[in-house]
Amino acid sequence: RKLRGLKSDGTTFALFLTLSEAKIGDDIYYTGILRDMSAEEEERERMSSMINSCIDPIIQIDCKGIIQAVNPACCRIFIYNESELVGNNVAMLMPDPHATNHDSYIHNYLSTGIRKVSGIGKKLRARRSDGTTFPMLLSLSEAKIGGKTYFTGITRDLSAEEEERERM
Numbered sequence: 019r020k021l022r023g024l025k026s027d028g029t030t031f032a033l034f035l036t037l038s039e040a041k042i043g044d045d046i047y048y049t050g051i052l053r054d055m056s057a058e059e060e061e062r063e064r065m066s067s068m069i070n071s072c073i074d075p076i077i078q079i080d081c082k083g084i085i086q087a088v089n090p091a092c093c094r095i096f097i098y099n100e101s102e103l104v105g106n107n108v109a110m111l112m113p114d115p116h117a118t119n120h121d122s123y124i125h126n127y128l129s130t131g132i133r134k135v136s137g138i139g140k141k142l143r144a145r146r147s148d149g150t151t152f153p154m155l156l157s158l159s160e161a162k163i164g165g166k167t168y169f170t171g172i173t174r175d176l177s178a179e180e181e182e183r184e185r186m
Contacts, residue, residue: 023052032059074174081128081167083107083121095175097147108171113145128167144173152177 023033032055040047069076075092079085085103093100096111103110109117116123127133144154153176161168 020055023054031056072172074172077103077108077111077171077173079108079169079171081124081169083109083124086168092173095146095173096144102147111144113143113151116142117145124169141176153180 019035019037021033021035022030024030034053034055036051036053038049040049069089072089073091075095076089077085077092078087085106085108088100088103092098092103096103107120109120112120123134139155139157142154142156143151145151155174155176157172159170161170
């Protein structure tokens with residue numbers, strides 16, 4: 019069980035409590051083991067801070083294409099609230115034909131292991147909540163967490179570069 023502990027200086031810290039019960043004769047004894055989780059909590063906070071301060075959108079999806087997490091830059095660039103993204107299919111951020119075919123892209127990759135985007139940067143078009151599209155560079159990586167497959171995409175809006183090229 020995750021709890022908060024109180025140090026003698028008044029600060030709190032994350033801890034994990036494990037309790038076990040033992041009956042000896044007519045008596046019941048309890049043993050508690052406390053584990054200080056401060057280092058793990060600090061590491062999570064550092065990673066969260068790094069991801070949330072990144073200026074490029076970061077999106078994590080599961081093996082079914084369902085958005086698991088986004089950073090604030092993703093919400094800003096795609097013009098969505100986090101709650102509108104998490105739990106929905108990532109295809110909502112793509113124009114056709116990619117939106118229609120995205121689930122089959124994931125299925126084909128998981129079935130064959132042949133990479134077409136994962137592990138490779140690729141220029142694509144993305145779609146904002148207002149329906150406008152923009153050019154982006156997608157860098158996609160795969161991770162196994164707790165036996166489940168997740169994909170993390172880091173994107174870069176290439177609109178400014180495209181506009182500059184068109185002016186030249």
